[in-house]
Each structure stands twice: as structure tokens, then as C-alpha cells.
Amino acid sequence: MIPDEDFYKDPQVPGPSKEEVRCLVMCQARMKEDEVVLEVGCGTGGLTVELARRAAKVYAVNKNPQALQVTRKNLDKLHPTGNVELRMGDAPQVMEDLPAYNLLVVGGSSGELEQILKKADQQLKPGGRVIVTAILLETKLYSIKIMEELDMNPKIVEIFVARGQSTNLGTMMQGQNPVAIISGRKKT
Ligand code: SAH
Numbered sequence: 001m002i003p004d005e006d007f008y009k010d011p012q013v014p015g016p017s018k019e020e021v022r023c024l025v026m027c028q029a030r031m032k033e034d035e036v037v038l039e040v041g042c043g044t045g046g047l048t049v050e051l052a053r054r055a056a057k058v059y060a061v062n063k064n065p066q067a068l069q070v071t072r073k074n075l076d077k078l079h080p081t082g083n084v085e086l087r088m089g090d091a092p093q094v095m096e097d098l099p100a101y102n103l104l105v106v107g108g109s110s111g112e113l114e115q116i117l118k119k120a121d122q123q124l125k126p127g128g129r130v131i132v133t134a135i136l137l138e139t140k141l142y143s144i145k146i147m148e149e150l151d152m153n154p155k156i157v158e159i160f161v162a163r164g165q166s167t168n169l170g171t172m173m174q175g176q177n178p179v180a181i182i183s184g185r186k187k188t
Contacts, residue, residue: 001019001022001023001026001050002019002022002046002049002050002078003019004016004018004019006077006078007044007045007046007049007074007078008044008070008073008074008077009044009070010044010066010069010070012066013043013044013064013066013067013070014043014044014108015043015044015045015046015107016043016044016045016046016047016074017043017046017047017107017133017179018161018176018179020159020161020176021133021159021161021179021181022046022047022050024157024159024181025047025050025105025131025133025181026050026051026054028131028157028181028183029051029054029103029105029129029131030129031051031054031055031103032102033054033055033056034056035055035056035101035102035103036055036056036057036058036059036099036100036101036102036103036125037051037055037057037058037059037101037102037103037104037105038058038059038061038095038098038101038103038104038105038120038123039051039058039059039060039061039104039105039106039107040061040091040095040104040105040106040107040108040109040116041061041062041091041106041107041108041109042060042061042062042067042068042071042086042107043062043067043070043071043107043108044067044070044071044074045060045070045071045072045073045074045075046074047105047107047133048060048071048074048075048084049074049075049078049079051105052075052079052081052083052084053079055083055103056083057083057084057085058083058084058085059084059085059087059098059101060084060085060086060087061086061087061088061089061091061094061095062086062088062108063088063089063090063091063110065088068086068088071086072086090112091109091112091115091116092112092115092116092119095116095119095120095123098123100123100124100125101123101124101125101128102124102125102127102128102129103124103128103129103130103131104116104117104120104124104128104129104130104131105130105131105133106130106131106132106133107133109132109139113132113139113142113143113146114142114146117130117132117143117146117147117150117152118146118150120186121150121152121186124186126186126188127185127186127188128185128186129183129184129185129186130147130152130183130184130185130186131181131182131183132181132182132183133179133180133181134179134180134181134182135177135178135179135180139180140156140158140180140182143156143182144156144182147182147184150184150186150187151187152184152185152186152187153184153185153187154182154183154184155182155183155184156180156181156182156183157180157181158178158179158180158181159178159179159180159181160175160176160178161175161176162174162175162176163176
């Protein structure tokens with residue numbers, strides 16, 4: 001896993017997901033090296049770089065061009081192999097002309113999660129998987145509801161991490177925000 005401090009960051013763009021969160025997402029992703037991934041909402045590219053290291057091809061989408069610039073910088077620095085295509089735009093529109101993929105990872109959806117998951121249900125290859133990372137309670141509940149409607153057998157895990165911070169009294173454990181990872185599988 002790439003250390004957080006190795007990523008180039010832009011204060012205007014969210015991410016990267018913390019190392020421990022990326023670790024659990026990769027664990028849940030169960031990637032195989034010949035697979036194709038669609039990532040919606042790549043932000044800083046924290047997950048993009050980790051996915052690209054483990055997949056044959058990654059399509060990374062963001063509606064904010066600045067986020068794509070930051071993701072590009074991180075790919076150039078940390079994984080310059082050229083197996084990532086960046087697409088600018090709102091996910092449901094960009095998804096209209098993409099080839100089939102094995103895994104969808106959603107890092108941001110801004111109110112369009114239902115459309116994104118329904119579209120993915122049509123586009124995923126047989127046995128395809130979906131993963132939503134969520135910090136909002138509403139997104140957690142909503143992801144489960146939509147995946148249930150699509151018969152994707154959703155599972156949720158949530159990670160709460162505390163990192164040790166040195167102080168003059170000793171090592172203080174500092175908590176980070178919890179992140180939920182909701183995963184499902186396309187019914188074949
Ligand atoms: N996991 C990322 C951070 C994701 S931040 C990392 O590790 O770096 C979520 C991103 O999703 C934001 O940059 C936001 O612009 C993008 N986003 C939100 N809704 C979107 C949509 N409907 N289509 C495309 N991008 C979207």
C-alpha cells in the first residue's frame with residue numbers, strides 16, 4: 001500500500017483515502033490482474049493508483065477537471081504504466097459509452113448513486129462486483145437498499161482507525177473518520 005504522504009495533494013480536491021481504508025477497499029475488491037475496473041469519483045487518485053497496480057485496465061471518472069489533473073499527477077508519480085484512462089464528466093453520462101468491466105468502485109456519486117448502480121448492473125461482466133465507499137450515513141443505507149433491489153446481496157463493513165501520535169506525555173491515539181465499504185455482486 002502506498003503511504004499517504006507519497007500522494008500529491010490539492011486542497012481543492014478530496015482524498016486520498018487513508019492508507020488503512022485503501023487497504024480494506026483492495027481487500028474487498030478481490031482483484032484479478034486481467035480485470036477491468038470502472039472507478040467513479042477518483043478525487044486525488046488514492047484508490048485509482050492502488051487499483052491500477054492490481055488490474056489490467058482502469059477507467060477513472062470525475063466531474064471535476066481539477067480532480068483529474070491531480071489523479072494524473074499521482075499516476076505519473078506512482079504508477080506510470082498507462083493502464084488508466086481518465087474521463088471527465090458526470091458519471092451516468094460518461095458510463096454511456098464504456099466497454100464492459102468486472103468491478104465498479106464508487107468513491108463519490110453526489111445524488112446519482114441509483115443511476116450509477118443500475119447502469120453498472122447492465123454493464124458489468126458476469127460475476128461482476130460493485131463497491132461503494134461511504135462516509136455519509138444516508139449513502140450507507142441507500143447503497144444497501146439499491147443493491148438489495150438489484151439482487152446484489154450487499155455486505156457492509158466499516159473501518160474506524162486510530163493512529164498513534166507522539167506527544168510529550170506518550171503516544172496519543174487519534175481517531176480518523178469512519179468509512180463504510182458496501183460491496184455487492186451482479187446476479188448472473
Ligand atoms: N477515493 C478518492 C477520493 C474520492 S472524493 C481518493 O482516494 O482520492 C469523491 C470524488 O467524486 C470527488 O472528487 C467528486 O468530484 C467526485 N464525484 C462525485 N459525484 C460524481 C459524479 N456523479 N460523477 C463524477 N464524479 C463525481
